[in-house]
Amino acid sequence: xxxxxxxxxxxxxxxxxxxxxxxxxxxxxxxxxxxxxxxxxxxxxxxxxxxxxxxxxxxxxxxxxxxxxxxxxxxxxxxxxxxxxxxxxxxxxxxxxxxxxxxxxxxxxxxxxxxxxxxxxxxxxxxxxxxxxxxxxxxxxxxxxxxxxxxxxxxxxxxxxxxxxxxxxxxxxxxxxxxxxxxxxxxxxxxxxxxxxxxxxxxxxxxxxxxxxxxxxxxxxxxxxxxxxx
Amino acid sequence: xxxxxxxxxxxxxxxxxxxxxxxxxxxxxxxxxxxxxxxxxxxxxxxxxxxxxxxxxxxxxxxxxxxxxxxxxxxxxxxxxxxxxxxxxxxxxxxxxxxxxxxxxxxxxxxxxxxxxxxxxxxxxxxxxxxxxxxxxxxxxxxxxxxxxxxxxxxxxxxxxxxxxxxxxxxxxxxxxxxxxxxxxxxxxxxxxxxxxxxxxxxxxxxxxxxxxxxxxxxxxxxxxxxxxx
Amino acid sequence: xxxxxxxxxxxxxxxxxxxxxxxxxxxxxxxxxxxxxxxxxxxxxxxxxxxxxxxxxxxxxxxxxxxxxxxxxxxxxxxxxxxxxxxxxxxxxxxxxxxxxxxxxxxxxxxxxxxxxxxxxxxxxxxxxxxxxxxxxxxxxxxxxxxxxxxxxxxxxxxxxxxxxxxxxxxxxxxxxxxxxxxxxxxxxxxxxxxxxxxxxxxxxxxxxxxxxxxxxxxxxxxxxxxxxxxxxxxxxxxxxxxxxxxxxxxxxxxxxxxxxxxxxxxxxxxxxxxxxxxxxxx
Numbered sequence: 001x002x003x004x005x006x007x008x009x010x011x012x013x014x015x016x017x018x019x020x021x022x023x024x025x026x027x028x029x030x031x032x033x034x035x036x037x038x039x040x041x042x043x044x045x046x047x048x049x050x051x052x053x054x055x056x057x058x059x060x061x062x063x064x065x066x067x068x069x070x071x072x073x074x075x076x077x078x079x080x081x082x083x084x085x086x087x088x089x090x091x092x093x094x095x096x097x098x099x100x101x102x103x104x105x106x107x108x109x110x111x112x113x114x115x116x117x118x119x120x121x122x123x124x125x126x127x128x129x130x131x132x133x134x135x136x137x138x139x140x141x142x143x144x145x146x147x148x149x150x151x152x153x154x155x156x157x158x159x160x161x162x163x164x165x166x167x168x169x170x171x172x173x174x175x176x177x178x179x180x181x182x183x184x185x186x187x188x189x190x191x192x193x194x195x196x197x198x199x200x201x202x203x204x205x206x207x208x209x210x211x212x213x214x215x216x217x218x219x220x221x222x223x224x225x226x227x228x229x230x
Numbered sequence: 231x232x233x234x235x236x237x238x239x240x241x242x243x244x245x246x247x248x249x250x251x252x253x254x255x256x257x258x259x260x261x262x263x264x265x266x267x268x269x270x271x272x273x274x275x276x277x278x279x280x281x282x283x284x285x286x287x288x289x290x291x292x293x294x295x296x297x298x299x300x301x302x303x304x305x306x307x308x309x310x311x312x313x314x315x316x317x318x319x320x321x322x323x324x325x326x327x328x329x330x331x332x333x334x335x336x337x338x339x340x341x342x343x344x345x346x347x348x349x350x351x352x353x354x355x356x357x358x359x360x361x362x363x364x365x366x367x368x369x370x371x372x373x374x375x376x377x378x379x380x381x382x383x384x385x386x387x388x389x390x391x392x393x394x395x396x397x398x399x400x401x402x403x404x405x406x407x408x409x410x411x412x413x414x415x416x417x418x419x420x421x422x423x424x425x426x427x428x429x430x431x432x433x434x435x436x437x438x439x440x441x442x443x444x445x446x447x448x449x450x451x452x453x454x455x456x457x458x459x460x
Numbered sequence: 461x462x463x464x465x466x467x468x469x470x471x472x473x474x475x476x477x478x479x480x481x482x483x484x485x486x487x488x489x490x491x492x493x494x495x496x497x498x499x500x501x502x503x504x505x506x507x508x509x510x511x512x513x514x515x516x517x518x519x520x521x522x523x524x525x526x527x528x529x530x531x532x533x534x535x536x537x538x539x540x541x542x543x544x545x546x547x548x549x550x551x552x553x554x555x556x557x558x559x560x561x562x563x564x565x566x567x568x569x570x571x572x573x574x575x576x577x578x579x580x581x582x583x584x585x586x587x588x589x590x591x592x593x594x595x596x597x598x599x600x601x602x603x604x605x606x607x608x609x610x611x612x613x614x615x616x617x618x619x620x621x622x623x624x625x626x627x628x629x630x631x632x633x634x635x636x637x638x639x640x641x642x643x644x645x646x647x648x649x650x651x652x653x654x655x656x657x658x659x660x661x662x663x664x665x666x667x668x669x670x671x672x673x674x675x676x677x678x679x680x681x682x683x684x685x686x687x688x689x690x691x692x693x694x695x696x697x698x699x700x701x702x703x704x705x706x707x708x709x710x711x712x713x714x715x716x717x718x719x720x721x722x723x724x725x726x727x728x729x730x731x732x733x734x735x736x737x738x739x740x741x742x743x
Contacts, residue, residue: 004287008285009288010286010287010288010306010543011309011310012286012288013287013289014288014289014302014303014306014309014310014617015288015309015310015313015618017247017288017289017302017408017619017620017621018302018310018313018619018620019299019313020620023313025444027313029310030312031309031310031313032309033449037566041456056236056240056412057240057243058239058240058243058244058245058247059243059244059247059621060239060244068622069621069622070247070622071241071621071622071623071624072244072247072248072621072622072623072624073244074624076240076241076244077624079241079245079262080241080244080248080261080263080623081260082260082261083245083248083249083257086292089632089633090633091635092546093643093646095465096635096639096640096642096643097643097644097646097647099640099643100640100641100643100644100647101481101644101647103640103644103664104664104667105667106643106667106670106671107669107670107671107674107713110316111315111316114316116647117647117650117651118358118650118651118653119361119362120359120613122613122618123620124250124618124620127250127620130634136675138672138674138675139674139677139713139729141711141712141713141730141731142712142730143315144315144714145314145315147314147315147316149671149672149674150712151668151670151674152668152670152671159635160637160640163663164668165664165665165667165668166663166664166665166668168637168641168664169641170642170663170664171648177339179380196356210721217501244621247619247620247621248620248621250618250620280473288618291558294512294708296545299619300618300619300620301612301616301619302616302617302618302619303616303617304610305614305616306618307614307615307617310617311614312667318611318613318614319613319614320503321607323509323600323603324509326603326607327509327599327600327603329603329606330599330603330606331599331602333606334599334602334604337493342704345591346595346596346599347509347510347512347599348510348511348512348555348559348592348596349509349510349513349555350515350554350555357650361650373574380530388612389611389612390606390609390610390611391610391612391615391616392609398606399602399605399609401598401602402597402598402601402602403598414659417636425697
């Protein structure tokens with residue numbers, strides 16, 4: 001049994017506004033429990049109605065390449081632009097840390113960033129870095145929820161005048177950390193990695209979980225839940 | 231000459247959705263050129279109307295500590311949370327007790343917090359509350375050592391959906407301890423402990439849930455910690 | 461008496477604890493309540509936020525009237541815990557010892573004969589303890605209330621809309637590379653405070669190449685393994701790419717397939733049903 005149109009529209013609207021990325025029909029469907037999930041037709045009808053209701057409003061529902069999103073109407077640009085006019089904005093420390101972790105630990109998911117930071121990463125941090133085109137989605141981790149994996153872009157390198165990330169100082173130089181794997185000889189690592197993962201041909205969820213656990217930076221008292229999808 | 235209400239509402243709505251932070255009346259006023267700027271009253275009336283129009287929708291206009299923001303209605307949380315794989319953060323009892331003391335008894339020093347809690351407050355907790363920008367140093371007590379006085383921030387209000395500290399639930403009256411019930415998490419923990427270590431004995435199969443300590447977020451260096459019952 | 465005293469009271473309301481208190485005469489057996497399997501003590505203590513919390517528990521557990529705490533019994537129980545802790549060489553927080561001393565002091569004062577009537581003004585030696593317990597309890601409750609309030613990202617979510625390209629230039633924050641490095645240093649320092657784990661970082665060249673390889677492969681079709689390499693880059697470049705591929709396999713982000721011995725190797729992104737990867741890039 002699916003839910004009524006009014007409730008359906010409410011949930012869709014909320015999701016479109018809460019998401020930092022356009023949402024596909026599949027992802028919208030995934031918001032619902034099985035027994036309440038709308039059909040494709042119901043979903044489309046609700047989106048259509050939602051779009052029409054935006055007509056007198058300041059925002060509109062748009063279908064772009066990667067799905068549906070809510071966006072500010074272009075005609076309101078002149079006013080909205082003044083939001084950013086007065087003072088050149090500054091990135092928060094949280095944004096800088098997020099960017100640094102993406103650069104040094106890419107490809108990395110938001111949850112993994114949160115694990116290292118021990119603090120939630122809000123959606124607008126990710127959104128602002130995506131909009132700046134300093135980071136991009138390079139793939140998805142093949143675990144439930146298919147979280148996006150972020151990496152840095154050429155624009156990021158260009159802005160900082162780098163030819164490649166190699167030109168960034170190694171972490172050890174920033175601060176010496178124990179157990180850091182910065183091998184003296186890359187061939188040694190190669191041999192080691194190959195020996196270690198000789199068996200790993202087809203990745204399954206199990207091994208990805210294990211790896212995630214190893215990579216996580218956090219105390220045992222602080223399992224992977226310092227995560228704030230905001 | 232100011233603009234008509236319809237246009238005013240559109241601009242305000244667009245700005246509220248475009249901004250990553252709550253917007254004050256001042257910042258909203260600054261969106262308009264001088265000759266079209268609405269008066270405070272007009273602005274308030276438009277916001278009021280905008281808020282009412284949200285009534286049948288999935289989002290709401292809310293005034294929090296640092297201004298007005300658009301947010302997803304609480305009742306839709308269960309669906310929206312499915313957008314993200316990650317679980318929302320849980321804060322340890324140590325963190326929440328420290329935060330509650332700062333919220334209700336600000337300005338307060340760390341020693342004063344420790345005095346009430348009867349236990350040392352780990353630096354990690356203070357640091358992470360500062361890092362989240364939920365608390366800040368508002369001054370120093372004029373006693374030897376000049377200890378820092380902590381208070382809560384607007385970001386704290388924003389996070390907990392509050393417009394001002396007045397909206398916090400009133401601090402409980404001093405109660406006879408007879409009226410105090412044991413927090414369920416302790417019982418759970420104990421039940422679990424007993425089940426795990428005691429071996430066979432009469433039916434205490436009450437250890438329903440995961441042990442609290444395993445769910446713990448953060449505060450690694452706090453010796454005694456357990457989650458709050460949700 | 462063993463475990464049942466520590467069961468949730470709801471579990472066995474009648475059997476476990478005799479609740480009645482007749483004017484300071486608790487009708488229950490106190491000392492034996494203490495038994496906790498030694499290997500569980502640490503976990504047990506972790507459930508408490510400190511000595512006040514533990515005391516509140518001991519008092520409430522036995523339905524005692526706080527205004528009439530049988531201080532001798534409570535002290536004995538408490539001290540038994542402390543002894544257990546030191547037997548087990550658990551690192552004993554100073555606060556627990558201070559509380560033990562306070563309890564002992566109250567106890568000794570209560571043992572002193574009190575002159576009748578005229579000393580009505582003298583405070584009950586328990587009063588300070590009671591005051592602290594009550595004060596602590598208020599904030600314990602306040603913390604619980606706070607935790608139950610709507611929280612951003614848990615119960616409520618910010619609503620945002622995309623901003624289309626505007627005619628007016630939006631100034632972007634200016635950032636110096638140094639700031640990124642400092643931010644990284646800070647976050648790593650914080651991460652290092654969590655003692656059990658360490659951040660593992662591959663050389664940056666490998667990390668960067670992982671992103672490049674990942675965006676070159678697709679979940680719905682295979683590409684030839686060799687296409688990921690650029691021989692122009694020389695030996696080092698090839699090694700970096702190979703390391704990146706191995707790391708991606710290790711993280712289950714890509715799959716390598718070889719249908720026959722010595723046959724060509726194919727690569728695709730780890731399978732998932734919806735959303736082709738490429739389409740997800742910048743909305």
